[in-house]
Amino acid sequence: MGGWRWGLLAEWTRLSRRWDIGLVCALVLAACVAMYVGAFRAAVDVMGVGNPGSWGPVPGAPPPDDWFLAAMLSLRGPYAFPANLLTVLDYAWLLPVVGVYTAVVTVGGDFGWGTVRPILIARRSRAAFLAQRSVAIAVVVSVCLAVLVAAGPVIQIAFGAFAGERFPAPGLPLGTFAAVLGVRLVTALAFAAVAVFLAVATRSVSGGFALTAAFTAVNLGLQSLPPGGAAGVLRDLTLSGSAAAVLDRLRPAPLDVVVDYDVGALVPAAHQPLAPQHSLPPELAAAALLAWLVAAVAAAAWRLSSMDITE
Amino acid sequence: MTNPILAVANARKSFGSLLALDGVSVAVERSSIVGLLGPNGAGKTTLMRILVDLIRPDAGTVSVGLSERSGRAARIGAFVERPAFYPYLTARQNLEALALTAGTAMPQAGREAQDALARAGLADVAHRKTGGFSAGMRQRLGVAAALIGDPDVLVLDEPSSGLDPAGAAEMRRLFGGLRAEGVAILVSTHLLGEVEQVCDDVAILNRGRLVASGTIGSLGRKKSAWRLEYDDPGRASRAAAALASRYVASTSGATVLLIDPDGGASSPLDVVAPLGLLPREAMRVKPSLEEAYLELTGTPQGGERS
Numbered sequence: 053m054g055g056w057r058w059g060l061l062a063e064w065t066r067l068s069r070r071w072d073i074g075l076v077c078a079l080v081l082a083a084c085v086a087m088y089v090g091a092f093r094a095a096v097d098v099m100g101v102g103n104p105g106s107w108g109p110v111p112g113a114p115p116p117d118d119w120f121l122a123a124m125l126s127l128r129g130p131y132a133f134p135a136n137l138l139t140v141l142d143y144a145w146l147l148p149v150v151g152v153y154t155a156v157v158t159v160g161g162d163f164g165w166g167t168v169r170p171i172l173i174a175r176r177s178r179a180a181f182l183a184q185r186s187v188a189i190a191v192v193v194s195v196c197l198a199v200l201v202a203a204g205p206v207i208q209i210a211f212g213a214f215a216g217e218r219f220p221a222p223g224l225p226l227g228t229f230a231a232v233l234g235v236r237l238v239t240a241l242a243f244a245a246v247a248v249f250l251a252v253a254t255r256s257v258s259g260g261f262a263l264t265a266a267f268t269a270v271n272l273g274l275q276s277l278p279p280g281g282a283a284g285v286l287r288d289l290t291l292s293g294s295a296a297a298v299l300d301r302l303r304p305a306p307l308d309v310v311v312d313y314d315v316g317a318l319v320p321a322a323h324q325p326l327a328p329q330h331s332l333p334p335e336l337a338a339a340a341l342l343a344w345l346v347a348a349v350a351a352a353a354w355r356l357s358s359m360d361i362t363e
Numbered sequence: 364m365t366n367p368i369l370a371v372a373n374a375r376k377s378f379g380s381l382l383a384l385d386g387v388s389v390a391v392e393r394s395s396i397v398g399l400l401g402p403n404g405a406g407k408t409t410l411m412r413i414l415v416d417l418i419r420p421d422a423g424t425v426s427v428g429l430s431e432r433s434g435r436a437a438r439i440g441a442f443v444e445r446p447a448f449y450p451y452l453t454a455r456q457n458l459e460a461l462a463l464t465a466g467t468a469m470p471q472a473g474r475e476a477q478d479a480l481a482r483a484g485l486a487d488v489a490h491r492k493t494g495g496f497s498a499g500m501r502q503r504l505g506v507a508a509a510l511i512g513d514p515d516v517l518v519l520d521e522p523s524s525g526l527d528p529a530g531a532a533e534m535r536r537l538f539g540g541l542r543a544e545g546v547a548i549l550v551s552t553h554l555l556g557e558v559e560q561v562c563d564d565v566a567i568l569n570r571g572r573l574v575a576s577g578t579i580g581s582l583g584r585k586k587s588a589w590r591l592e593y594d595d596p597g598r599a600s601r602a603a604a605a606l607a608s609r610y611v612a613s614t615s616g617a618t619v620l621l622i623d624p625d626g627g628a629s630s631p632l633d634v635v636a637p638l639g640l641l642p643r644e645a646m647r648v649k650p651s652l653e654e655a656y657l658e659l660t661g662t663p664q665g666g667e668r669s
Contacts, residue, residue: 055466058463058464058466058467058468058469058472059463059464059466061463061469062459062460062461062463062464065452065456065459065460065463066449066452066460069449069451069452069456070451165447165448165449165450166444166445166447167447167448167449168447169417169442169443169444169447170442170447170448170461170508171461171464172416172417173415173416173417173439173440173441173443174461174462174464174465174511174512175464175465176416181464360412360417360418360419361412361417361418362412362417362418363444363447
């Protein structure tokens with residue numbers, strides 16, 4: 053284990069001095085947080101009846117009924133601590149970008165600079181080198197995910213939202229939270245593992261990026277396949293599709309609502325988007341997602357172990 | 364060779380239709396320096412890559428002896444082809460990361476990096492990023508990187524390439540010091556003078572085959588050579604052309620150098636006399652390493668090859 057520890061420290065030495073990786077992490081996190089803040093502000097503003105600059109009753113109109121306020125306040129729950137720890141994960145779909153970038157520039161970079169040679173001469177075991185590099189990439193992705201989760205409460209505090217307010221705030225369903233966190237992490241790592249394999253296979257940064265972009269495009273293109281039948285199964289077996297098939301069960305998309313004054317309640321909007329339909333049960337979809345990760349790691353290890361290092 | 368610390372036997376390697384190595388065997392004895400010679404494309408770098416497991420041979424075996432210091436398999440330090448470093452890291456950070464990769468603990472890894480930099484004459488630039496290093500500095504840093512991990516064997520691919528004469532001399536002193544410490548070195552180079560100064564043995568590759576190996580002296584003794592002096596270059600050229608079927612012949616001005624590949628006792632005068640091309644002076648000489656190398660690899664030496 054000692055060798056592992058020092059090997060990981062070596063990876064830290066190499067990764068921590070790369071400003072570009074830090075920049076990509078910051079940009080991706082900023083984009084995720086910006087999307088979350090947009091939704092958060094909408095939830096806060098819709099409650100901020102009477103607050104300057106907020107959405108609210110037309111000036112001069114009678115104050116809203118109590119039932120209206122209560123119903124609207126219920127929409128704020130997901131953005132209040134601790135439920136916001138889970139809500140913010142809905143915006144983690146950009147996280148694979150961090151994994152892919154880190155994987156391609158580090159692994160492909162080692163081939164481009166030729167640094168793969170001294171590393172493999174020093175380490176001897178190619179599998180051990182790849183495992184160390186993979187763990188380092190996983191740490192980078194995990195840290196970004198942790199920062200994103202922490203952003204929920206931080207944003208709540210930063211905006212001074214919900215202070216002294218009373219509304220039905222849901223708790224944090226720990227099981228769902230852990231499952232969504234796991235799916236988000238595994239999805240990002242699976243994309244990163246595919247990128248590692250493609251960077252090893254092409255022995256370059258540009259080749260790694262090009263093929264990973266092509267893979268992602270095909271992967272996303274298959275998401276437009278109709279649900280049901282063989283096409284639906286194929287869609288749910290893709291990397292993005294398997295993740296979506298699990299997440300849609302764990303986190304059904306909230307329905308758009310409108311206020312029906314006649315019945316005094318929130319009702320579904322007239323034009324609801326169709327609830328996502330999947331052909332694979334969530335257990336099989338989760339297995340497919342894990343299989344992507346394992347298969348990509350195994351393919352990268354096999355390719356690196358079997359190749360001649362001629363750089 | 365009785366107890367080599369690093370050896371490759373019958374190595375064969377092809378890249379597509381190109382046969383890069385064809386049954387090559389080389390051994391490196393403890394506390395010795397072996398020079399690996401050969402023209403470009405002879406297979407030297409391929410052989411070195413096989414020795415450090417960067418490429419796998421199609422056939423043949425690599426054996427690594429036990430380290431007398433650790434009692435475990437000997438550690439190999441190497442740089443093959445051009446030295447490679449992370450340009451955004453300093454020289455020390457590069458070597459420290461390499462030491463950590465090899466499993467050396469901190470703070471020992473830092474000390475190893477500093478020591479290696481000092482031995483390679485780079486202590487004063489330890490904290491400079493390697494992206495701005497000159498070719499010579501990168502070459503020195505490559506040797507320093509090979510020293511990481513206290514290796515028992517060094518495999519170095521043209522370590523003196525790009526060094527100025529003082530740097531090359533310093534490198535030779537470093538190799539001598541390492542040999543005295545018990546380190547075995549396999550070094551490829553095109554600098555035959557350097558080989559004669561520091562190497563105990565040489566192995567010469569040509570077109571993927573081992574064409575000669577042994578001590579420098581033994582290589583010279585295996586061949587016979589003649590030097591024919593003429594009064595004018597034209598006669599020298601005609602004589603060289605006439606002798607080309609039996610000797611490896613090259614001309615330099617009015618001098619013809621002949622090497623007999625078979626080491627036979629026949630005289631070239633028997634060939635040129637009937638042609639009226641007797642030289643002003645004919646000398647039988649012992650070939651230098653350079654002459655033996657040129658003959659073995661079929662490479663013309665300056666002048667004109669006949």
